[in-house]
Amino acid sequence: MNVLHVTPSMSPQWGGPVIVVSELIPALYDEGIHCEIATTRGHRVGTGITGPEGVPIHVFDTGPAAQLWTAYSRDLARFLNDSITRFDLVHIHEIWHYAGYVAFHAAKKRNIPCVVTIHGELSEWSLQHKAWKKFIYRKAILDRVLRNADALHAITLPERARIAELGYDTPVTVAPNGIDPNPYDNLPDPSEFLDRFPILKGKRVILFLGRLNPKKGLDILVRSFTSIARRFPDAVLLIAGPDEEGTRHMTESILESQGNLNSAVFTGMLAGTEKLAAMSCADIFVLPSYSEGFSIAILEAMAARLPVVITEGCDFPEVAEHGAGFVVKANDAPVAEAIGTLLSDIDLRARMGRMGRELVTERYTWKVAASTLADLYKSLVSDRKAKTSA
Template identity: 35%
Template sequence: MKILLVIPGIGDVYGGTSKVAIEFAQALGKLGIDIDIVTTNANGLEDLDVPLRTWLNQGLYRLQYFPRWHIGDYKLSTSLTKWLFKNVASYDLVHTIAVFSYPVSITHLACKINRVPYINSPHGMLEPWALSHKSWKKKLYYSLIEKAALDNASAIQMLNQAEAQNAEPLHLKAPLVTVPNGINCQEFQLQHNPKAFYEQFPHTRDKALILFLGRIDPKKGLDLLAPAFAKALSKFSNAHLIVAGPDSIGFLPTVQNYFAEEGCLNAVTFTGMLTGAMKYAALAAASIYVAPSYSEGFSMSVLEAMASGLPCVITKGCNFPEAANNQAALVVDIESSAIANALIDCLSNPEQAKIMGERARQLVFEKYTWDKVACQMQEVYSCLLQHQPVMAIS
């Protein structure tokens, strides 16, 4: 089985989707699937310093970067376009990640012309909130390009049933299959040490740390988190908020102003993006994880926080009702008072919060690992290649 994975960019600024593509490819490679990734060298407004137009052997998969044009964060690439039309027919199936992006759209066209089956993973980009953000551009693009391309797909991967249900108004013709994101068990089997985080941010030591881990972006709900945290801080003066994530769109000053207006900016630390050992140290230092998002496909950072055993406060916009059903997280309405009450509940009942975190860790290890995800996707690929029906969600 030879699979091509196409994603517009895998730079760090793109957060969870970059991590998904890499770890998903590794997991498929472990199953003996021949997997290649092609992408651009985009990393927000910057370019990655990587070799271009040549295969990079990553052990279990191959990776090739193509240069993109410098028009903001748009990912137009002539060389990628030429490569796709020349090479896509050598693959059994193509799997694209994202929508509303040139590399994905041109891939779908190349697949259609060469009669190569393809599956698309929107990764939350078809969620109602996501579609309403910059809506006129998306409506035009969807009408002219995206709708037909999605209808012609062999399948569309939804990350959970909530995402699939939210896509129902779009009346997509392709079958929807639910295959979630996952985590690497090895990264979370041992408890990480918070020492490195405290050494870099010594003023956070001996605080009850509430961790937000994600892009500084309007959809992440930081405008809701500011009044929620201020309310929690008024009851627990030892609380301190860590906002860890990249600011690729210049949104940080607006976010800082949210907290300044609530009078709690001095109890917030903006760390920038944390990766590798420092990210794990932050997870180890935290007492609570919070995801106040308006919209998510299926958040990698939520899975990682749960795998770390943290009590999590997440909104319904995170599309993870299974967490609530298993009493593995506090899943609340998308509004500041509900977030505040959940944070206060965790701070008021640390032992109960700890037990909830343990349930969260168990749930993730049982159902949301990359090994399990890869096996599920392998079954989907096999059904598509054998022209057998895949499970559709009405």
């Protein structure tokens, strides 16, 4: 079976969906599913391209209209029109972009099954962010795509409930994101990383790992750090990720106004050994998001045996249920309380770290997700062939 994955970007700075596509596809290959990727590069979506080794990636430059419609590319449209019949199924990732729209219509025109992964983009916070634009887009374009796709892929049970709440009755399959826990078994010696950022040496390190984007709740983190810094003078924020929408400037401004700017390190984007070294330095991981699809960074932190503090907007209640960390409301006080509890109790940190590692290895590997999606693909393709031959 041949499946085409269509995504607006495969630039590392695009964030979680790029990691999902890159790591899901090798697991799908293990299930006997041959995959290719169609994506864009240029305005807003980035120019650097990454992807799984050995997997064909078709990259198309965006046009001037991409300033108004993310991932707009006439070359992508031509490729889909000419080549989509080579594929048995099209899998679209994310929903607010031209690439998904044009792929959906190309698939429908040729009677090819289509799956859409939402990636958390129908959450209440997401719909309120740039609300009027998204309202118009939903009514004009997106509703037709989501109502007429052959299946929607939700990453969490709350996301499936959200899809139903919004009135979409398209069949939904739930398959959570996964991770390969093996690289996190033995974290590297952090000495070189500490030499780069000496402020971290001998400190209690609170790690934030992800895009510096308004939805990630960095404003909550740095405001809550005010009380943490008073209680734990040796506490330091390690903030790792690429800046978006001026979020770093906003974050630094809050820290400076509170007199805590010298207790924070901004590393920019980290990957590979550097990211593992940052985890090796950290005592806890915090992601106080207003909204998430399903954060790969949380899984990475738990795989590295870090206790985690996350918010309800992360849609990951299993963290608290399994004793791997705290799930709190997206407000300053509960985030600060959870961080303080962990920083003051080394045994609790170790216990939650062990439970997080156990949770990841038992439930959140790519093999689990790929098996579920492979079954979905096969069912949709079989049904389509049966209807065509009837």
